[in-house]
Amino acid sequence: MNIRKVLGSPGRRGVALAATVLTLGLGTGAGAAAGLTAAAGDAGTAALALRTASVRGALDTTFQRYADTMQDLAAAAARPAAALAPTLSRVAAAHLPGAHQIIVVGADRTVRARQTLDGSIPAGPPALAAGPELARGLELARQSGRLVAGPAHVLPADRGLPPAHRQPAFEFVAPVHDGEFLGWVVLAVRAPDLLRESLQAAGVTGVATVLTETSPDGVTREVARWAEGGEPVGHTSGTADLTPAAHTWQIRVRPTTALISAARAAAAPLTLLGAVLVSGLCAALLLVTDLGRRRAEARARRAAAGRRRDLDAHRAELDRQRAELERHRDDLAEQRAGLDRRSAAEQELRERAAAAEQRLREREAELSGFAVAAADHLHAPLHTVAGFTELLLEDTGPQLDPAARGFLDRIAGSTARMLAVVDDLQTYATANDAALKLEPVDAGGLALGVVAGHLDGAGGERPSIDVGDLPVVTADAELIGEVLGQLVDNAIRFVRHGTAARVTVAARAHAPGWWRVEVADRGIGVPEEERTRIFAPFHRAPAAEGFPGTGLGLAVCRRIVALHGGELGVEPNPGGGSVFWFTVAAAPVAAAAGPELQAADRS
Structure with missing residues (x-):
């Protein structure tokens, strides 16, 4: 054209x-x-x-x-x-x-x-x-x-x-x-x-x-x-x-x-x-x-040689630009290769993290199995030591001098403490894998049964334990009873020497479909910096020195509450002491009432 x-x-x-x-x-x-x-x-x-x-x-x-x-x-x-x-x-x-x-x-x-x-x-x-x-x-x-x-x-x-x-x-x-x-x-x-x-x-x-x-x-x-x-x-x-x-x-x-x-x-x-x-x-x-x-058209013919030189220069510039474009393409290809290498490295890191997590899970399973096996193998020898010690005290105690009887009493006490540690260790190791039997549980009746056991076995000054109106919850009755028992036992034990324990068990709505059960005491309290550490296994706060315990009770409670999908925590009690609480799901229907204590037992 x-x-x-x-x-x-x-x-x-x-x-x-x-x-x-x-x-x-x-x-x-x-x-x-x-x-x-x-x-x-x-x-x-x-x-x-x-x-x-x-x-x-x-x-x-x-x-x-x-x-x-x-x-x-x-x-x-x-x-x-x-x-x-x-x-x-x-x-x-x-x-x-x-x-x-x-x-x-x-x-x-x-x-x-x-x-x-x-x-x-x-x-x-x-x-x-x-x-x-x-x-x-x-x-x-x-x-x-x-x-x-x-x-x-x-x-x-x-x-x-x-x-x-x-x-x-x-x-x-x-x-x-x-x-x-x-x-x-x-x-x-x-x-x-x-x-x-x-x-x-x-x-x-x-x-x-x-x-x-x-x-x-x-x-x-x-x-x-x-x-x-x-x-x-x-x-x-x-x-x-x-x-x-x-x-x-x-x-x-x-x-x-x-x-x-x-x-x-x-x-x-x-x-x-x-x-x-x-x-x-x-x-x-x-x-x-x-x-x-147009005005210089006549002179253009004479400048044709110059224009050709300009054309050559333009072509050279075009070639230079083409070469620059090729270099840019090479840089882009190199960047893409770098991205591919980075993606491969990230994938390798993810695989290493997954392998490390699997090894940690296997290690945890090994430790749990070791704890259970150790507890099983220690139970029989410890019970044997405890039994023979009791026989010696009963049969030969009157003929022994006070020092010998003291040695036997120490053996019996140490054996009992060792059995408690073994029991707590076994409970802690198996709590994570416990099979839940969820059913409607009358928390009030369960708490009254726990309190009755503590009142019957109380020595010295009788503790004051008040149980409020507790709801019906969805839980494993045996495991939640163990949590209540541990919290009430702590509230009775950790009081200043010479002071009678005052404990209140109550509940309140926490969130739609959930209850918060509280065990309040007037004991020695928990310092602010220890309110998260005390739930770790074997950790005992400095204020708890001089009180009996293994440091595993609250750790067991945390595992049981976590199995139920709830939370466990502690707050200061206004006026002194602590309020230990845990959350548990509400029951869709009411359960039959559990056992109750007489008024005299709760005084």
């Missing part, structure tokens, strides 16, 4: 080439600008999502603090009044965001205790005067048996303020139970103060936040708002739902500062402007060049 015939005169060819260059440049610039605009939009969306997540995280943390506080208050309200005052003082000193007042109410709605948290003077009648919002919350908490939050309204303490200073507020309401319904704990909270203090404490900046709630009839209204950094920027916003304490709030977050930098926002228009300028300049240069070419 003859290009000259298609394009016409040389002047038209120059204009067509300039137009092509201009079109390509503008198209390329527009594409790049569109890509930068999309990237800036994605970055802004991600930044807004991060700020929304920060707001939600701060409010989730605050609501969790309130839930934990209400749980502690409800537990304290179930105890005598003397135990309630320290808890109220501790909550007042904790400075909960937006908190106004705590009221402990009896089942007849009489006020048992009142504590303000914002520095105001507590006032009010002896009987709780509940508005419709608080009355609804009290009834819902009593029916559901859990913590609830009521709708927003104006607190009685704020009704005397000018309308512009009245803050929307709501109450957290927790029922108080101790075998029966005893009343409520009510904590009033001002919503704007809660929103502001929560976000400031979490260091949230650059947002304007609005907190709303939706009533049961579907009406949404604003509860609180707070802004940091000025007025909202743009029209974008992020939303999230909060559902603490059986109540639903919504948060709407708008940025008050730019979501992306000014440089990034200006990148797209600057890129497009640059493309327009460069394309226009190139097109203009082409036109000028074409005009000069």
